[in-house]
Amino acid sequence: MSNQWKGYTTKLLHEGHRPEPVTGALTQPIYQTSTFVFSDADQGAARFGGTEEGYMYSRLGNPTVDTLAERIAVLENGEMGLAFGSGMAAISHVMMALVKSGDHIIASDALYGCSFALFQSILSERFGVNVSFVDTSSVDKVEAAVRPETTVLYLETPANPTMKLSDIQALSRLAKAKNIKVLVDNTFMSPYLQRPLELGADVVIHSATKYIGGHGDVVGGLAVGPKELMSKIKRSFLKDLGGVMGPFDAFLLLRGLKTLTLRVERHCSNAMEVAEFLKGHPAVDQVYYPGLSDFPQYNLAKKQMHGFGGTLSFVVKGGLEKGRAVMNSVRLCQLAVSLGDVHTLIQHPASMTHAVIPKEERLKVGITDGLVRLSVGIEDVNDIIEDLDQALSKHA
Structure with missing residues (x-):
């Protein structure tokens, strides 16, 4: 092509x-096979010897x-x-x-x-x-x-x-x-x-x-x-x-x-709306999302990225206890690690994906106990926001 x-x-x-x-x-x-058949012994030797292109074994x-x-x-x-x-x-x-x-x-x-x-x-x-x-x-x-x-x-x-x-x-x-x-x-x-x-x-x-x-x-x-x-x-x-x-x-x-471009565009548009909602919520201290105009590196984001992505983080007022309470209260968002899924996923980095990092090192780079990571999915964005609002408001 x-x-x-x-x-x-x-x-x-x-x-x-x-x-x-x-x-x-x-x-x-x-091609669900572990191995590939050679036409004769010479072909097998040639492929393993590197003198002939072709498949030999699926690890190779x-x-x-x-x-x-x-x-x-x-x-x-x-x-x-x-x-x-x-x-x-x-x-x-x-x-x-x-x-x-x-x-x-x-x-x-x-x-x-x-x-x-x-x-x-x-x-x-x-x-x-x-x-x-x-x-x-x-x-x-x-x-x-x-x-x-x-x-x-x-x-x-x-x-x-x-x-x-x-x-x-x-x-x-x-x-x-x-x-x-x-x-x-x-x-x-x-x-x-x-x-x-x-x-x-x-x-x-x-x-x-x-x-x-x-x-x-x-x-x-x-x-x-x-x-x-x-x-x-x-x-x-x-x-x-x-x-x-x-x-x-x-x-x-x-x-x-x-479907990468279609999905990612939806992730991005949803994440922007969610970030703006979280930024104005009284139970949230800070929102980290490159698409927000007050993000410290907003201009760099516009220069080297073609969109701002579907993942963001936010700090819940009240630290670890309130953060955990919010995650335990979501109904639509799924409490799970990973990101980039069609479903919205929420997790607590300090005790999950980044637990292996010593606390003093985590705190130096801003991974506080109240930090929550949200991979915004492709659901209807109003439903995502409604779910986050009820979970946050319950523990504000």
């Missing part, structure tokens, strides 16, 4: 998509999974994509390919709890990689943290759950001048709203479980970057560490991609 289409939704539906050549099936078939490659990887590369405007069994598998495989003992990583100080644990408890404590958690909203603070052995700058923007932004373009310029690779977790935005590679990043990572899947029925991860690096990960780290995606999961994610 030629790169002739200008509209992003058209590109999403058509580029990287081909009807199945034997039957003409429009929808990608599910699968047509359904490869189609998803091709599609995400198109949507992120990158050279090559890879699919993994989860978002954390994507992060860990890419990091293993880029760092070694003695190297130094700079990471956003406000990170998803499992990403923090990967860097702190595994890469740092077990494998000798030095990690500095830095306020990446400040280019000066990042520059001050750079060492001669710094190899990776890892950004989560918007940050989970504080929504703090990092200037991808400015930080990428800084990193390139110092030969540092920039990785961006783009889960909160999806490729529709933010494309970090176009802003200078080297690798973009997604928990495809979230907006890309969108229906709460699949776990997966995706990464897009330079062909040389992605090929190295596929033939070595993905093959030997084995964090692969299954073909049925890839099929579900391919299905989810077809």
Whole structure:
């Protein structure tokens, strides 16, 4: 498919998509197989020897999974994509390919709890990689943290759950001048709203479980970057560490991609209305959403994002006790972790997704006991607001 289409939704539906050549099936078939038969022994030897292209074993490659990887590369405007069994598998495989003992990583100080644990408890404590958690909203603070052995700058923007932004373009310029690779977790935005590679990043990572899947029925991860690096990960780290995606999961994610733009637009419009409602509610102290005009980095959000996303956080007056009471009082919103689902999900980061982070570290980056994260779904927005209003008013 030629790169002739200008509209992003058209590109999403058509580029990287081909009807199945034997039957003409429009929808990608599910190649639910563990292994592939060779025509003869010479072909098997040639494929394992790397002199002939083709499939051998689904841990080494699968047509359904490869189609998803091709599609995400198109949507992120990158050279090559890879699919993994989860978002954390994507992060860990890419990091293993880029760092070694003695190297130094700079990471956003406000990170998803499992990403923090990967860097702190595994890469740092077990494998000798030095990690500095830095306020990446400040280019000066990042520059001050750079060492001669710094190899990776890892950004989560918007940050989970504080929504703090990092200037991808400015930080990428800084990193390139110092030969540092920039990785961006783009889960909160999806490729529709933010494309970090176009802003200078080297690798973009997604928990495809979230907006890309969108229906709460699949776990997966995706990464897009330079062909040389992605090929190295596929033939070595993905093959030997084995964090692969299954073909049925890839099929579900391919299905989810077809409605990505429609869903995300609804998530965004709903989230904006919910954020404005929460901002005016007497039981709420603070609302963190990049689309609010008084958000500290509103201008940066408008510059590097094509929309403000469907996730926000807010602080309930009364701290942990009141926050828990509100979450226990919702009727429509679902008390569950994850985000990007068609359903509205509400959760408490300090005791759930970010519980692994020491309290003093959480408080430094604004993850207080009263902070509630809300992934706004695609229900009728008045129903979402009505549910939040009754839960908040009950405990105001």
